[in-house]
Amino acid sequence: MSDLQKQYFRRPWLWLIQLIGVIVPRRLRADWRQEWEAELRYREELLTEWDNLNWRARLGLLWHGAGAFADALWLQPRRLEDEMFQDLRYGVRMMSQNPGFTLIAIFTLALGIGANSTIFSLADACMLRPFNFPNQDRLVMIWEKGQAGFVRGFVAPGNFNDFLEQSQSFERLVAVEQQDFDLTGMDYPERFGGCVVSTNFFDALGVGAALGRTFQPGEDQPGRNQVVVLKHSFWVRRFGADPNIVGKTLTLNAKTFTVIGVSQPDFHFPFNSVELWSPIVFDAQAKSERRKHFLQVLGMLKPGVSVAQAHADIDAISQRAKRLFPETNARAEHYVINMNKDFSRAARTALPLLMGMVGFVLLIACANVANMLLSRAVNRQKEIAVRLALGASRLRLIRQLMTESLLLALAGGGLGLLLSVWGVKQFRVSVPEDFTRLVPGIDHLGINQTTLLFTLLVSMMTVALFGLLPALQASKPSLNESLKEGAKVASFAGSRRRLRGALVVAEIAIALVLLIGAGLMLRSFVAMAREDIGFDPRNALGFQIGLSDEKYPEEKRRIFFDQLLSRLRTLPGVAAAGAIHQLPMTGTSRADFAIIGEPPAEKGKELFTNFRIVTPGYFGAIGMPLKRGRDFNAQDNEKAAGVAIVDEAFARLRFPNQEPIGRRIVFLDKPDKPMEIVGVVGNVKNKLDEIAEPYIYAAYAHFPFSGMGIVVRTAADPTAITPAVRGEVMALDPALPISGLKTVEQIVFERSTPKRIMTAMMGVFGVFALLMAGAGLYAVMAYAVSRRTHEIGVRLALGARPRDILRMITRQGLKLTLAGLAFGLVGAFALTRVMSGILFGVSAADPLTFILISLLLSCVALLACYLPARRATKVDPLVALRCE
DSSP, X not given: OOXXXXXXXXXXXXXXXXXXXXXXXXXXXXXXXXXXXXXXXXXXXXXXXXXXXXXXXXXXXXXXXXXXXXXXXXXXXXXXXXXXXXXXXXXXHHHHHOXXXXXXXXXXXXXXXXXXXXXXXXXXXXXXXXXXXXXXXXXXXXXXXXXXXOSSBOBOHHHHHHHHHHOSXXXXXXEEEEEEEXXXXXXXOEEEEEEEEOTTHHHHHTOOEEEEOOOOTTTTSTTTOOEEEEOHHHHHHHHTTOTTOTTOEEEETTEEEEEEEEEOTTOOOSOXXXXXXXXXXXXXXXXXXXXXXXXXXXXXXXXXXXXXXXXXXXXXXXXXXXXXXXXXXXSOEEEEEEHHHHHTHHHHHHHHHHHHHHHHHHHHHHHHHHHHHHHHHHHTHHHHHHHHHTTXXXXXXXXXXHHHHHHHHHHHHHHHHHHHHHHHHHHHHHSXXXXXXXXXXXXXXXXXXXXXXXXXXXXXXXXXXXXXXXXXXXXXXXXXXXXXXXXXXXXHHXXXXXXXXXXXXXXXXXXXXHHHHHHHHHHHHHHHHHSOOSSOOTTEEEEEEEOOTTTSOHHHHHHHHHHXXXXXXXXXXXXXXXXXXXXXXXXXXXXXXXXXXXXXXXXXXXXXXXXXXXXXXXXXXXXXOEEEEOOOOTTOSTTSOOEEEEEHHHHHHHSTTSOOTTOEEEETTOTTOOXXXXXEEOOOOSSTTSOOOOEEEEEGGGSOOSEEEEEEEESSOGGGGHHHHHHHHHHHXXXXXXXXXXXXXXXXXXHTHHHHHXXXXXXXXXXXXXXXXXXXXXXXXXXXXXXXXXXXXXXXXXXXXXXXXXXHHHHHHHHHHHHXXXXXXXXXXXXGGGGTTTOOSSOTTOHHHHHHHHHHHHHHHHHHHHHHHHHHHTOOHHHHHHOO
């Protein structure tokens, strides 16, 4: 074999490279290319030699070449793997040599990453995945707007029947009605929420039973509908997870129901407060009912049908009903909306804003760490210069520095995840239990696999945010200056001064935006808390009682509540007692009405208002002031003429510049019960962050509801009479449960929960931003002072006064601060506009908030500049002149 062939066998992969072209060398490692270029000169000679070989020699060369090529491909990742571990080991060693720097950087990143993970957990549970049904993308809700002014109004059974018979877009349509159930015949009576639903309810949602079965077709017929599926947690709590529960009977609302199944443990629909489900029954009369609206309608779209197509389908049916039934459907309009989007509407108001805030907090954290890395790079310039001089490529150095940043990010992400676990726990503790039962998705709030993946992605993203620019800057030092013995590093640091200044300006600007947002939210919350709600919640106890329609017809209802209120008023320490069909801030009822003596409204343009049914003594019990006229009394019974009391908002809206007392009104669905207005009371707010709406208060004697809320006012702590209150109810009916027993103050407090929690979270994030921006500015100024020690010594030696040094250093920091404030104010004016929908009593451009927050941030920045400047004035000129 010739020498050329021997050389060829030593480099057998060269002929393979020749055969497949020059693509492979381009993809292989860059540090091998020199050798390849030299070897490829033999290309022509190898091809000539190839032509002279017989087929066996050629086959052998192919075999050895393929093996060598495979070894080359295997060797490259092996070398990369070795270098990666080398980078990791070196990065860990550098972190351990600077524990102070490492801990501060990790903790700073942990705050930013932890805040993002916490808010993402809330968004994932309450906004992105409040439900997780198999057919989730095909599930929609159908609502009615126009009826009594409701935007998300319930659907009448007659309209639901139209959808069933005429729609072409739905595979299944489900009716849901929320009801209260009284469980009796056990150790103690209990009232809880439940739902009566169409029999295809569970099939549409794609869920089955954990025990037993769900509903079957035909169980929505009278006589076959008295079956129930229990909620899993209710089965555990009330029945001790009895495995033999299926087939047993329960007494619910004085009727016998058979348990046929238990739901899956994670099934909570439509709300977490629902404890059981039973079939709904529609007889021929119910299917034609169009005046009463009480159904929530759930639909499962056919495959390939969009929400827009379904909406057009339902709208066509709705328009047809308007023409056929103008008396009931003239104002009714129906629309279709994605179910997830509908149930997460409250979360979609607040969580995107919070996500934006924590994103800004993360940016400030990354800017801080980037500044720290830039400062540390100055101290490592000789090390970097030596490595470059010894042949390391710039890309290799960048990879090493990015590996160190990666270690910081992963450590910060791990600590941030722990902080997120704590933050989610604190959030769940701070939310009242009764409130959580009404928020879909909050029951599975926690750190799950999605949150872990999000935390990992955020950690990786921070590497680019805080590590890339410092790595690029640090990897191109001046070799001549850096390798000189005792060389100054001022020039090296000076090339990064503008970058560090820009990062500080960005920190201050972002911090100002966050602080102004938090300030606006705080002022809104204070304004809401100071707003007069129209009643006095102090020393008042409230609870709900529901009477069975079969056991308590109208006359017996009046007698029961008269007796109960009389008994409660005689209890020691009780000052007043009254009843209302909906306790304050627990919901509202609306009805169409007409003012007698005025021209009737056109069809479809009837007047509507909020209304309440109350007993004599209620206004005194709840602490509502009577402005003029009289209160209800015992003479306003069912035999007397109908009377009503209106609030000031109603009087101002319906009787401007007129006296409402003596005017007569009537509910359109009760035309035989006209009412004379006999009094005017103060306005009451049904929601804390909304203005008071008009109300009509009708006498209970003429509208005897089966379910009423009781309010008892005491002279001292109302919770002290709780056992006595229960005893009086038990004395009248031992099988009658009461629900929602709590102080009225607690009810008001629970209604403030969303705004209170959001204000607290925005305040915490704002404080984080303030502290980190101040720390970032302090670090930059302290570093600038340390690098200018020699210059300061010279100035002092030449006669400069300490106050001159103080002014010089402080001026430098205030320039950055003013630039950050200017950019921050522009950003705040633009971004706080998105908050206008959640603010109450304050404008999104409130000048007082902008001025006070700007002054606060300026004071913090001034302190961050003053401390390093003051230290600079203490420099001994002799020591400073020798420091370098």
